[in-house]
Amino acid sequence: xxxxxxxxxxxxxxxxxxxxxxxxxxxxxxxxxxxxxxxxxxxxxxxxxxxxxxxxxxxxxxxxxxxxxxxxxxxxxxxxxxxxxxxxxxxxxxxxxxxxxxxxxxxxxxxxxxxxxxxxxxxxxxxxxxxxxxxxxxxxxxxxxxxxxxxxxxxxxxxxxxxxxxxxxxxxxxxxxxxxxxxxxxxxxxxxxxxxxxxxxxxxxxxxxxxxxxxxxxxxxxxxxxxxxxxxxxxxxxxxxxxxxxxxxxxxx
Amino acid sequence: xxxxxxxxxxxxxxxxxxxxxxxxxxxxxxxxxxxxxxxxxxxxxxxxxxxxxxxxxxxxxxxxxxxxxxxxxxxxxxxxxxxxxxxxxxxxxxxxxxxxxxxxxxxxxxxxxxxxxxxxxxxxxxxxxxxxxxxxxxxxxxxxxxxxxxxxxxxxxxxxxxxxxxxxxxxxxxxxxxxxxxxxxxxxxxxxxxxxxxxxxxxxxxxxxxxxxxxxxxxxxxxxxxxxxxxxxxxxxxxxxxxxxxxxxxxxxx
Numbered sequence: 001x002x003x004x005x006x007x008x009x010x011x012x013x014x015x016x017x018x019x020x021x022x023x024x025x026x027x028x029x030x031x032x033x034x035x036x037x038x039x040x041x042x043x044x045x046x047x048x049x050x051x052x053x054x055x056x057x058x059x060x061x062x063x064x065x066x067x068x069x070x071x072x073x074x075x076x077x078x079x080x081x082x083x084x085x086x087x088x089x090x091x092x093x094x095x096x097x098x099x100x101x102x103x104x105x106x107x108x109x110x111x112x113x114x115x116x117x118x119x120x121x122x123x124x125x126x127x128x129x130x131x132x133x134x135x136x137x138x139x140x141x142x143x144x145x146x147x148x149x150x151x152x153x154x155x156x157x158x159x160x161x162x163x164x165x166x167x168x169x170x171x172x173x174x175x176x177x178x179x180x181x182x183x184x185x186x187x188x189x190x191x192x193x194x195x196x197x198x199x200x201x202x203x204x205x206x207x208x209x210x211x212x213x214x215x216x217x218x219x220x221x222x223x224x225x226x227x228x229x230x231x232x233x234x235x236x237x238x239x240x241x242x243x244x245x246x247x248x249x250x251x252x253x
Numbered sequence: 254x255x256x257x258x259x260x261x262x263x264x265x266x267x268x269x270x271x272x273x274x275x276x277x278x279x280x281x282x283x284x285x286x287x288x289x290x291x292x293x294x295x296x297x298x299x300x301x302x303x304x305x306x307x308x309x310x311x312x313x314x315x316x317x318x319x320x321x322x323x324x325x326x327x328x329x330x331x332x333x334x335x336x337x338x339x340x341x342x343x344x345x346x347x348x349x350x351x352x353x354x355x356x357x358x359x360x361x362x363x364x365x366x367x368x369x370x371x372x373x374x375x376x377x378x379x380x381x382x383x384x385x386x387x388x389x390x391x392x393x394x395x396x397x398x399x400x401x402x403x404x405x406x407x408x409x410x411x412x413x414x415x416x417x418x419x420x421x422x423x424x425x426x427x428x429x430x431x432x433x434x435x436x437x438x439x440x441x442x443x444x445x446x447x448x449x450x451x452x453x454x455x456x457x458x459x460x461x462x463x464x465x466x467x468x469x470x471x472x473x474x475x476x477x478x479x480x481x482x483x484x485x486x487x488x489x490x491x492x493x494x495x496x497x498x499x500x501x502x503x504x505x506x507x
Contacts, residue, residue: 015450016443020360021427050453052348053403054422055355057386058317060309063329068308071333072300078337079295147283163287167296179290181345218346222290 005033010040018047146229146250150180150237152187153244159187161217161246166229176229178209179222182237184245190217193240199227200234209235285350289340304333310351311358317385318362318424320378328365332358363425373424374434382423383407383415399457406456410449417445418453 010033016022017030034041145167152161164180178199184191197209212221225232234249280302283291288306291299311332315325335357336343343353366373387408407415413435420426420434432442 012443012447015447016421016428018450019421019425019446021421021425023427046454046458047450050403050450050457051422052352052356053400053453053457054386054407054418055314055359056352056400057404057407058313058423059385060313061316063308063312063326064322067312067326067329068301068304071304071308071330072297074330074334075292075300075304075337076295076297078334079292079300163284165283165287165291167291167299177291179287181284181286181290215346220286220290220343220345 003029005029007033007037007040010034010037011043014040014044015047018044019051146232148234148248148250150182150235150246150248152184152189152246154187154189161187161189164235164248166225166232166250168229176225176227177222178225178235179220180235181220182214182218182246184214184217187217187246189245191239191245192216195219195221195245196238196240196242197221197223198236198238199225199232200236201227201231202233203231206236286343286345289336289343289350292337292340307333307351307354311354314355314358315362317382318359319366324365324369325362328358328361331361335361359423359425367425372434373426373430374420379416379419379424383412383419386419386423387415402456402459403453406453410452414445414449414452417442418449421446422450 010030013022013026013030017027022030034044145165147163147165149160150162150164152159161184162180162182164178167177167179178197182195192215193213194211195214196211199207199209201207207227209225210223212219232250234247236244236248237246238244280288280298283299283302285306288299288303292303308329312325312329315328315332316322319325319328332354336354343350348356363373387404407418410418416435417431420431421428426434428442428446429439431437431446432439435442
């Protein structure tokens, strides 16, 4: 049975709680207090920022040679394993946490990694070796990847509202992927709710790519794009009622 | 990145690019959040770019906590893998990608050290760490205003408070462990942590012009109350539960 802390008592242990070093009964009492005290939650969040800042003061250190190659290979192998063993599904609803879905995906990727992968994994490994070989290149590029600025649909003027990318898929023949970071708040749009993403084709038609949720004008999202990206001229984000939130037009068309 | 949304359009086949301008996008220009999302493509270029962009920071945290190069490399690698697997819980409103990765690496490193060593820190390492945190010319030059102010505030703490802060905030030691380590009462350890954190919080909350100035040295000894009530012997005192490394308490991605 935990005791009901006062705000003053919470502040005695708040620093330890924010740093993640409060244990046992004290931790339980503090978290129970936070469940019912918004002011103390705000206080703890401020202290947590201090903790983050403290870690940010640690000096960076270069890892041993070859580290990036080893890690990037594992990431790409995991992505390849996922694409080969899990039916590709939309990326959206990132805030809807289906723990079961996450566990299944992790299990799949981990199992394939444990088996060492097959030819696909080897191919990915070779690609990584090629990318990472030699000294860092100042301007790496992804062939055929499209990029465009998102602009907020603000009456009277158009404000920058993030960036959007259309990736053709790797290796060639794999599903493409559209991903974006959206910051409509800077454009004065603090929309919260469902967002519909429409791909606009050069011939004037549109394809619905998917939906995701936005909070306060902020979101980042991606989804497999099973359309020919060479025919895509832009992207339109709308609210659930169809009103425009932001648009993007890919260059080079 | 999670592929969960079954509303996605079925993939019709291989993409053919005819008459299309081949856009050579410098991946170095991709924002951190978009790069994290782009990891899901499996593109080797994006994966290398992501790792290359953050490895310096991630490995720096891992080596600072573990002081073991091999262990730090394992932790750094796990950090990137966890970030890839759990990118869907990243929330840009609650901190940068760098902060998120830093917190994952930190939690993993603390867990690794706890499982391997009875003592998380050696005295000489602690003092060296404090010196590095407060006096790194390279970092000072690159730091933003808030980091510079925080660094100055840490430097201005009485040494005993700085040590308590580093032991709790960087090495993940509980107040009881700090009390045992420093041979001080538990209440004194708690007070040092609380006082140090309070000073740093005030620094971050201060308006810019005040923040940028060097914090006033405060070398007065901390006059703690004699002690807090003794801990309940029935209360569990072992290592506190660390937050899930992929949904760290710090950084707020829970």
